[in-house]
Amino acid sequence: MSVLLKLTRSELRLYLREPMLVFWSLLFPSVLVVILGCVPAFRRPEPGIGGQRVIDLYVAIAIVMTLAMLAFQVAPAVLATYRERGILRRLATTPAPPAVLLGAQLVTSMLTAIVSIGLVLLVGRLAFDVPLPREPAGFLLAFLLTAAAAFAIGLLVAALAPSGKAANAIGSVLFFPTMFFAGLWTPREAFPEVLRRISDLTPLGAGERAVAEAMSGSWPSWASLTVLVAYVVVFGFAAARFFRWE
Amino acid sequence: MPVIEVDHLRKRYGDTLAVSDVSFTVEPGEIFGILGPNGAGKTTTVECVSGLRTPDSGAIRVLDRDPGDPALRQLVGVQLQESGLPDKLTVREALELWSAFYPRPAGWRQLAADLGLSGKLGERYARLSGGQKQRLSIALALVGNPRIAILDELTTGLDPQARRDTWDLIAGVRDRGVTIVLVTHFMAEAERLCDRLAVIDSGAVVALDTPAGLVARVVAEQRLRFRPSVPVADELLTGLDGVREVRRHGPQVEVVGDGNVLQSVTATLAAHEIIAHDLRVEQATLDDAFVRLTGAGRAAEEA
Numbered sequence A: 001m002s003v004l005l006k007l008t009r010s011e012l013r014l015y016l017r018e019p020m021l022v023f024w025s026l027l028f029p030s031v032l033v034v035i036l037g038c039v040p041a042f043r044r045p046e047p048g049i050g051g052q053r054v055i056d057l058y059v060a061i062a063i064v065m066t067l068a069m070l071a072f073q074v075a076p077a078v079l080a081t082y083r084e085r086g087i088l089r090r091l092a093t094t095p096a097p098p099a100v101l102l103g104a105q106l107v108t109s110m111l112t113a114i115v116s117i118g119l120v121l122l123v124g125r126l127a128f129d130v131p132l133p134r135e136p137a138g139f140l141l142a143f144l145l146t147a148a149a150a151f152a153i154g155l156l157v158a159a160l161a162p163s164g165k166a167a168n169a170i171g172s173v174l175f176f177p178t179m180f181f182a183g184l185w186t187p188r189e190a191f192p193e194v195l196r197r198i199s200d201l202t203p204l205g206a207g208e209r210a211v212a213e214a215m216s217g218s219w220p221s222w223a224s225l226t227v228l229v230a231y232v233v234v235f236g237f238a239a240a241r242f243f244r245w246e
Numbered sequence B: 001m002p003v004i005e006v007d008h009l010r011k012r013y014g015d016t017l018a019v020s021d022v023s024f025t026v027e028p029g030e031i032f033g034i035l036g037p038n039g040a041g042k043t044t045t046v047e048c049v050s051g052l053r054t055p056d057s058g059a060i061r062v063l064d065r066d067p068g069d070p071a072l073r074q075l076v077g078v079q080l081q082e083s084g085l086p087d088k089l090t091v092r093e094a095l096e097l098w099s100a101f102y103p104r105p106a107g108w109r110q111l112a113a114d115l116g117l118s119g120k121l122g123e124r125y126a127r128l129s130g131g132q133k134q135r136l137s138i139a140l141a142l143v144g145n146p147r148i149a150i151l152d153e154l155t156t157g158l159d160p161q162a163r164r165d166t167w168d169l170i171a172g173v174r175d176r177g178v179t180i181v182l183v184t185h186f187m188a189e190a191e192r193l194c195d196r197l198a199v200i201d202s203g204a205v206v207a208l209d210t211p212a213g214l215v216a217r218v219v220a221e222q223r224l225r226f227r228p229s230v231p232v233a234d235e236l237l238t239g240l241d242g243v244r245e246v247r248r249h250g251p252q253v254e255v256v257g258d259g260n261v262l263q264s265v266t267a268t269l270a271a272h273e274i275i276a277h278d279l280r281v282e283q284a285t286l287d288d289a290f291v292r293l294t295g296a297g298r299a300a301e302e303a
Helices: A002-016 A019-037 A054-084 A087-092 A098-128 A136-160 A164-181 A193-201 A203-215 A222-242 B042-049 B091-101 B108-114 B130-142 B160-175 B187-193 B211-217 B234-238 B261-271 B286-302
Strands: B004-013 B016-026 B031-035 B057-062 B076-079 B148-152 B179-184 B196-201 B204-209 B222-228 B243-249 B252-257 B276-283
Touching: A002 A019, A002 A098, A002 B091, A019 A054, A019 A098, A054 A087, A054 A098, A054 A136, A054 A164, A054 A203, A087 A098, A098 A136, A136 A164, A136 A203, A136 A222, A164 A203, A193 A203, A193 A222, A203 A222, B004 B042, B016 B042, B016 B196, B031 B042, B031 B160, B031 B187, B042 B057, B042 B148, B042 B179, B076 B130, B091 B108, B091 B130, B108 B130, B130 B148, B130 B160, B160 B179, B160 B187, B179 B187, B187 B286, B196 B211, B196 B286, B204 B211, B204 B286, B211 B286, B222 B261, B234 B243, B234 B261, B243 B261, B252 B261, B261 B276
Parallel strands: B016 B204, B031 B179, B031 B196, B076 B148, B148 B179
Antiparallel strands: B004 B016, B004 B057, B196 B204, B222 B252, B222 B276, B243 B252
């Protein structure tokens, strides 16, 4: 336990020494909310999206985007680099099981996600009157399941990527289509019916749906939770099956 | 009782047979060297002993346990080639973190001082020189107070002074009762440090002996050079016991032969009241032994 703690502290310290990573994963989601919130039209209720304001939707989208960046871009690149550089191999010769490093990396990512998402909610609430999640338990569940699904996919990327650079590239290639379906460019509420159906089946589409539902006060729909659990199970098993320490 | 037993180890990667037949035992408290040319299978052998790889066949026991036994990770310190650390981790952070992995760590400050790293504790890994990285790597292998230390290419990348300092450190670690397995391709290092050596070539042990024993095992060729006080006829020397060849280099005479050549030549010269000026004896070194042993391995394989 103390090893996990010490490794997590070390991983956190290393993370904080990467200014670009800190900016994109910790600050950028809030910056995005601020930028969009400054557009007057986005602060007016829109009949086309069920009377909600665009900025209300984007708080949920920014939350999912935070998880996507950490799970697809940060964690796989770090882990694949550790493998490429023989750090996992070196660790394998010590009493600290390499799996603890994986744990430390995930804890670091989750802590980052919690701070970043807390910041997004706070900025949304204080600057633009976006209500805090009205269904807190449902929000927590949606957050955890979306994180689990995204990290299961991210770990599979880390397992299969031959190098840190490759992991980075694969992560970026994944980020754009999955975030498109989560509504980063056009909110899901404005999607045509067919596109929304497809989006419901994608990991971040289902995640955004669950998060947005909990934000607006209802329990996340079973359909989206089921999709998320399926991603966790399938990609989690695949990642565990294919992960190589060297 | 040996602390490491390797019995007919065999390991293949795809089409390449990295280790075909390696057997040796390491006794407690000794420095055991594994010597061999690049690609001979040294690293694969120690990776199997360290529990990082599973042999295809053969048996390995380390402290009477299977090499994969998690309990060994506390008892065996390993320094591997080509295993790095995160770029932005500092020397102090690495040493502190590694200390936390072990139940009874050595004092890392003392270890850093012994390895000349005291002035670099705040430096990030990426900014260390090759030699400093190597020394940090050795420190991390020793920080857990292991009973066995496996050191792969210990002094590669170190300058001559740092190399000598590291040898002293390793000798000091052995004096504390730690058994050391040293993989090297430096003859001087093997000769200076190792109690016994396994010479590995093309995946098999070709010799297992003390450094002196290895030198003696190669038909110890000796060369004698001297300037006789009066001219000597070749015939006086060629017929002697142990003499194989007599060559002339101006006033110098060179006699090549086996181990007895020095006695027979000096005795004969003395009997004829000839003085050998500037007498020099060139003996086979571990280098010669190594070349002979590993060359022989290759010739046998080609035949």
